[in-house]
Amino acid sequence: MIRWAGIVVLLLTSVAQANAPASSRRPVAREDVFPAALPSLAPERSLRPKKRSYAVQRRAQMAGAATTAVVATPKQTAPKPAAQPQMNSARSAVAPARDAEPIVSARRKGTKDSGIGKVCxxxxxxxxxxxKVPGKLNGCGIKKxxxxxxxxxxxxxxxxxxMECxxxxxxxKWVEGGMDKSVGRYGGxxxxxxxxxxxSCRTRNSRPGAKISEHGKGRAIDISGFELKNGNTISVLNDWSRGKKGRILKKMHKEACxxxxxxxxPKADRxxxxxxxxxxxxxxxGSYCR
Incomplete structure (x- = not known):
């Protein structure tokens, strides 16, 4: 019996070895099954409450002030300047009004002609x-x-x-009499x-060898035209023989005598x-008029 029992055990062992799997069934490592780590369930930011607001309230209570007054008071900031209206670049380049005070620019402090006022x-x-105005040429200049x-x-x-006084x-005398009389209300x-x-220290008509011009003595003025209140201009060169402006110019010329x-x-010379x-x-x- 014992002999037959040993033979049975030997046969069962052989069968078990023949049916054994080719590879081991050992458990696979965890990282091989889940290549990516599981997402963390922890919050990105700490949920711990901030203590700054409580500290502010505690200081307010110790100072005897209302907690709400301390917390609600906004931080004071400097007031923003009022917005300035934007101007069109074209308009900003416009020149000042023509009818502005004629001698204001010369009144600026420190300028050479700051002493403008009544003269003569x-x-x-x-x-x-x-x-006194010294002359560069003999006969030019204004003595005093x-x-x-x-x-x-x-x-x-x-x-x-x-010029001289x-x-x-x-x-x-000519402006108040002859000029105003000639223009009248024309153009305002x-x-x-x-x-x-x-x-101008020079000879007459700037000719070499000629006598010193009255310009070189401060006793003359040349006028080429007249600007009117309405913006129009009367020009000696362009209007001498033309219509109403021409008649005004000829009357002005006559009244200056x-x-x-x-x-x-224009009739005197070139x-x-x-x-x-x-x-x-x-x-x-008497007066020499041409």
Missing amino acids: KDRKLKGAKVG GAIKLYSVSGVTLSQPVV DTAKALK GVVELKVAAGY GPFGTVLG YHKDHFHFDVAKHRG
């Missing part, structure tokens, strides 16, 4: 005192009492002119004299086609 003891003559004239009887000069007074009247020349010793215009020349030179037969 006449409140209608606005300018600055210059004093020279002024720089900016406006006369409310009419602006397009550029300030250095006698010349300024003659100009005022003259607001500016277009100055072509004032003091008397206040000035010499009056020259040097005066584009302007009036006025000076206070004295002639034996």
Whole structure:
């Protein structure tokens, strides 16, 4: 019996070995089954309550102030400046109004002509005192009492002119009489004299060897045109023989004979086609007008 039992056990063992699997059934490692880590369930931010607001409230309570007043009071900030209206670049480049005070720019402190006011003891003559003007040529210059004239009887000069007081007074007499009388209400009247020349140390018509011009003595002024209140212009060169403007110019030229010793215009010579020349030179037969 014992012998047969041993034979049975041996046969069963052989069968078990024949049916055994080719590979081991050992459990696979966990990382091989789940290649990616499982997502964490922890929150990204700490859920721990902030203590700053509680500390603020505690300090407020210790100071005897209401907790809500401390917490609700917003942080004070500087007020924002009011928004400035944006201007069109084209409009910002527009020049100031033409009818502005004619001599305001020269009143700026520190400028050479800051002493503008009444000159030649006449409140209608606005300018600055210059004093003596030395001449570069023999016969030129102003010995004393020279002024720089900016406006006369409310009419602006397009550029300030250095001259003697006698010349300024003659100009005022003509502006208030002959010029205003000639223009009348046309275009609202003259607001500016277009100055072509004032003091200039040179010979007559700048010709070599000629006598010193009255311009070189501060006794003359050249005027090329007149700006009217409505913005129009009367030009000696363009309007001398044209319609109403031409008639006004010829009347102005005629009315200057008397206040000035010499009056020259487009009919005088080729040097005066584009302007009036006025000076206070004295002639034996009275005023010389051409």
